[in-house]
Amino acid sequence: MEFPVEQVIIGIFALFGAAVTGAFSVYNTKIGRKITKVEKKKDENQTLTVGNEILEQIVPALERKDDALDKIAEILDNILRTQALTSQQLRGINLILENRCQAIEIVKALQSLIDNQAMHDHLGTSNDAKGNDAKQILDEIVDRLEGNDNSSE
Amino acid sequence: MNILKTLRKLDELATIEAEKEKQEQERRKMLIMRLEKSRYNNLKLFNLNPKGDSFC
Numbered sequence: 001m002e003f004p005v006e007q008v009i010i011g012i013f014a015l016f017g018a019a020v021t022g023a024f025s026v027y028n029t030k031i032g033r034k035i036t037k038v039e040k041k042k043d044e045n046q047t048l049t050v051g052n053e054i055l056e057q058i059v060p061a062l063e064r065k066d067d068a069l070d071k072i073a074e075i076l077d078n079i080l081r082t083q084a085l086t087s088q089q090l091r092g093i094n095l096i097l098e099n100r101c102q103a104i105e106i107v108k109a110l111q112s113l114i115d116n117q118a119m120h121d122h123l124g125t126s127n128d129a130k131g132n133d134a135k136q137i138l139d140e141i142v143d144r145l146e147g148n149d150n151s152s153e
Numbered sequence: 154m155n156i157l158k159t160l161r162k163l164d165e166l167a168t169i170e171a172e173k174e175k176q177e178q179e180r181r182k183m184l185i186m187r188l189e190k191s192r193y194n195n196l197k198l199f200n201l202n203p204k205g206d207s208f209c
Contacts, residue, residue: 056184
């Protein structure tokens with residue numbers, strides 16, 4: 001059997017061509033898969049970036065809100081503390097005022113009693129020096145207390 | 154040659170995307186940390202239970 005040289009050459013070229021086509025096909029498939037993979041990764045990254053951009057806007061806003069809340073809490077704390085002090089002071093002042101008012105009432109009652117006693121003594125027997133002294137002292141106390149009250153207003 | 158160039162370019166793109174993903178993940182982690190910190194501060198400020206699910 002004889003093989004014509006031309007046919008052998010054509011056969012070789014055909015085989016070579018098929019091999020090259022096959023190789024190209026394999027590379028194409030590989031490239032196609034890689035491109036799909038890269039595109040998928042790019043999409044995922046895009047989603048991540050968009051999410052991060054949104055978070056980037058939300059988080060500082062939340063942090064500013066936290067600062068504002070902290071400041072409000074601080075202000076409220078100060079107000080409550082001040083109020084506590086004020087109410088304490090007010091209670092103290094009230095107590096002092098009550099005591100003073102009671103003192104005036106007691107002194108005035110005593111003064112009235114002494115006046116009555118002095119009147120009684122004057123009409124009855126004689127002037128009582130002790131009663132007059134006590135009346136004078138009480139008068140002075142009442143004047144002083146009333147004077148203090150006027151000065152405090 | 155063109156195929157090899159394309160493959161090399163694709164590899165570069167894949168590397169860039171992987172790097173970008175790493176950076177974005179890191180950025181997300183930091184943002185989530187800040188978000189959690191803010192949430193914890195709010196829970197602390199309003200005396201709420203940090204394990205509660207009802208807090209948004």
